[in-house]
Amino acid sequence: MPRVVSIYFPDLAIERMRRADGAGELSAERPLVVVAKSGSKRWLAAVDEKARSAGLHVGMPAAKAQAIVQGLQMVDADPVADATALERLALWALTQYSPVVAMDAPDGIVMDTEGADHLQGGEALMLSGIVNRFHARGLTTRVAIADSWGAAYALARAGKRETVIAPRGETPRFVERLPISLLRLPETVTSLRTLGFQRVGELAATPRAPLALRFGPELSRRLDQMYGRLPEPIEPIRPIDAVEVTRAFAEPIGAPESIAKYVSRLVVALCGALEKKGLGVRRADLLVHKVDNTMQAIRAGTAKPARDVAWLTKLFKDRIEKIEPGFGIEKLSLVAVIAEPLTETQKASSLIEEDVVDITPLIDVIGNRGQRVYRVAPVASDVPERSVTRIAAMAEASGASWSLHWPRPVRLLARPELVEVIALMPDHPPVSITWRGKRRRVIRADGPERIFGEWWTRSSEFDAVRDYFVIEDDAGERFWIFRSGDGVDAATGSHKWFMHGVFA
Structure with a gap:
């Protein structure tokens, strides 16, 4: 069963124009609307939040x-x-989330994420990640996932929630109360x-024959697509310069041996096409087109071209074993979604030169199993x-290095944890600490090492100070703790103590 994600951009036109306003001609304080016209008729095609608050809406003259x-x-x-x-947003989503991504014009993107959500930590994390990443680009986004394109489309546009998840197999329960406008x-x-009729469920419970007689077959088709009873194929978008090879079959195939044979031939053809352009593949998608008008995709990535x-x-x-041929496969396509320049290198011919161990294959195997x-x-x-x-596993070294003037712990906590401390301020180390419910007596300490805030990144850090100490408890364990503030001036910090790292 497919899992379809619909990404809705309710203010795409408005936000695009504000992003494109490099000269600052559009004021952020005044309401902004986008006007469409046909002949002498002019109406609002998009409105921003200030305009909506003033009573304007899409479609108003x-x-x-x-x-x-x-x-x-x-x-x-x-x-x-x-x-x-x-289109640019859809192409970006193609490289990040799924091999099957398409534009859902004029204000959305649709993608089939079946088998791809585990790469993002599951459906909930994937949807919240999508929202956060588009918000970082200045785009308002609502995202929904369901068993069908029609259901995901409707759920993304039905309310104000940023993310909606219709659990697998429960799509009918989620869509029956949606308005028929969706x-x-x-x-x-x-x-x-x-x-x-006001709700989708009311239409679904009505006999089909009278509805088809009056409104034609399109109404029944849309209902079946929303409920997942009728497949709705997603024709994936592809970059203009993408290298793609395809093999269509006069008779559908389904045996694993046949699939493996033709996949091997497609890889040979793809590598030949890439060689002509001096490219190497970083991410490739195998698209499986089935005779029942459905599609399955397998993505493979490499750490370097x-x-x-x-x-x-x-x-x-x-990963061929994951392919479900169903009634048969009528076409296979192999696409190099991401390709980078790759030049041939001469291998050393010296008999005494040590071999360089290349761990790229290991990285590729682990990465394609869903691990980062x-x-x-x-x-x-x-x-x-x-x-x-x-940084990427095979990224080039930047040349930067850490300062080794002061000892640093082998493990740095994800975020500093508050500890209870008995210490004489401002410069003395702790006598004892209580961390995670356990009290520890300090027998040795070194410090303080003073670290100042980075005022050029945050104005709130202009006076900020941290005093770090390396301490050892009576069990021989060593920790890295700090006091927020200099111990005298309240403007430099809260004077609370935090655990930040553990030494070996």
């Missing part, structure tokens, strides 16, 4: 909106620019309301939690 709100900012609609922005039948909604036929074939063959593989690298910062960052 532009002249009426001007009369209601003085100083209203009005910008002409640009559907082409909106579509281009939506059935994606704009021309039919008015007539249905005239007949007294690769064009090794044997290795890429192994990455896909290890990364390295830590130093960052130029005196604040401990900011002095380290995660």
Whole structure:
């Protein structure tokens, strides 16, 4: 059963225009609306939050909106620019979340995440991550996941919640109380309301024959698609310059041996096409098109650009068992979603030169099993939690290094934990600490090491100070603790103590 995610951008046109306003012509203090026109008719195609608060709404005549709100900012609609922005967002989502991503014009993205959500930590974390990452780009987003495209589309647009999860198999319970306007039948909604229908569940419980006779087969089709009884294929978007190879079959295939054979041939063809362009694949998608108009996708990634036929074939063959051919497979497509320049290198011919162990295959195997593989690298910062960052497993070394003037713990806590301390301020180390409910007597200590706040990153850290101590308790365990503040001036910190690291 597929799991479909719908990403809805309710203010895409407004937010795109504000992001594109490099000259600062649009005021953030005044309401902003986007005006569409057809002939002499002009109406509001999009409104921002201030305009909504003033009583304006999409579809209102532009002249009426001007009369209601003085100083209203009005910008002409640009559907082409909106579509281009939506396409860029869809292509970005393709590289991040799923092999099957498509535009759901004019204001959404749809993607099939079946088998891909575990790479993001599960459905709940995946949806919250999507919302947070788009918010970081300045985009208001609502996201829903369900068993069908129609249900996910409706749930994403039904309310104000940022994320909605319809558990597997429970889609009918979630959609039956939704308004019929979310059935994606704009021309039919008015007539249905005239007949007294308001909710999707009311339509679903009505005999189909009279509805089909009056409204045609489209109404029944949309209902079946929403309830997941009729498949609705998602035609995935692809970058213009993506390298893709395809194999269609006169007779559907389904045996694992046949699938493996043709996957091997596709890998050979893909590597040949990449070689002509001097590229290596970083992320490739195998798209399985079935005769029942459904699709399954398998994604494989590499830690660095690769064009090794044997290795890429192994990455896909290890996961072929996940393919469910159903009534048969009519086409296989292999797409290099992310490709980077790759040049051939001459291997050393010296008989005495030591072999360099390449751990890239191990990283690829672990990564394709859903685990995140990364390295830590130093960052130029005196604040401990900011002095380290995660980088790709095979990323080039930056050349930076950590300062070794003072001892540092082998384990730094994810966030400092509050501890109870008995100490003589301002400069003396603790006599005892209580951490996680256990009291420890301090027998040795070294410090303080004073670390100042980074006032150039946050104004609140202009006077901030931390005094760090290395302490050893009566059991021989060593810890790294600090006092927030200099022990005298309250402006420098709260003077509370925190555990920040553990030594070996």
